[in-house]
Amino acid sequence: MTQTHDNSTDNLEQKLAEFEQKIADEQKIEPSDWMPEAYRKNLIRQMSQHAHSEVIGMQPEGNWITRSPSLRRKAILLAKVQDEGGHGLYLYSATETLGITRSEMIEALQTRQAKYASIFNYPTLSWADIGAVGWLVDGAAIVNQISLQRTSYGPYSRAMIRICKEESFHQRQGYELMYEMAKGSAEQKQMAQDALNRFWWPSLMMFGPHDTDSAHSAQSMKWKIKRETNDDLRQKFIDQTVPQIEVLGLEMPDPELKWNEERGHYDSGEIDWEEFKQVINGNGPCNHQRLKHHIKAHEDGEWVREAVRAYRAKQKPQADNQVA
């Protein structure tokens, strides 16, 4: 053994030990704290993906704003889509505390290096789909986000708390819409059933692969970025949603859904993981359209950024003159 210690390694080990102790003690990690590079990277991946999902998620619902069947429904849908944009902003801002810029994140989304929730690659074909999205998609997101309120990263946790407070209206307006349709004419009920059938499986896929197949789960659980596993959260969603389907008086979207007395949970059929893989990898019904629209909206907003730059350039010489 040599006398000289490698100080930087010792230091790193000590920092890592302190970091892991904070995690073990249920302390939050704050932006100014030291954190392992892999923790930072893992958070940037998950949080930016979450932010992108909020923003891309505005498209399938935005699709129906101008065709809402009443002024009340139009106002509700506008308010909801506006909230999703706001949630995207909370999350982008929280992700920026990790040292990545907004433009880097948007670049990653538009070049398909970053992902977003695969559910938003499905089309909203009928008005009942707007009910299904609020009830099921936001419902699934809430189950996930309630769990993430306890994530170990402070800014992410606080963003989740803020978002969860606003989400309840999203799910309730969706269920109310579904309820009206399901209790309406035979044709309306059929639309509601069709929306449920189409959105059920993609909603279950929102929780990600089985725990055994999930690339990031084990490390994320260890660092308490995620607090519950994909499969546990999915089960929670199924258990809370089946009674809601019964109240609607609709048929179960999965014939294998049945109460398992022994487990105290609903059993369900297997997800089509090949479909999940295809949609995640860019081959869903709307992947191309979603990104194309995002890029167009971003480019259409270039004049605003240009105006900001021009304003800054105009202010700068004046400030310089004042100093001189």
Added chain:
Amino acid sequence: MSQEHLRVYEVFVRSSRGLDHKHVGSLHAESPEHALMYARDCYTRRSEGVSIWVVESKNITASKESDVEDFIDPMTDKPYRHATHYVLPDSVDNM
């Protein structure tokens, strides 16, 4: 040292890790470093917090209360933004 030359700082304290910093008051100080020490002495004498932020007051851009009606719409005409607006059957009302 003349008091008039001291600057006003706003003080924010985080009561425990994971919570937001909350505004607790203000103080006069010569520099940000001094403000931080004074804030510690003034505002955290009974384990009120684990982290302090100080910001020079003049760096805060604030809305005016006199403008509040024009500037911040309370959205009272948009009750549908609240979860309670939606009436659901009792058995699913915990949504």
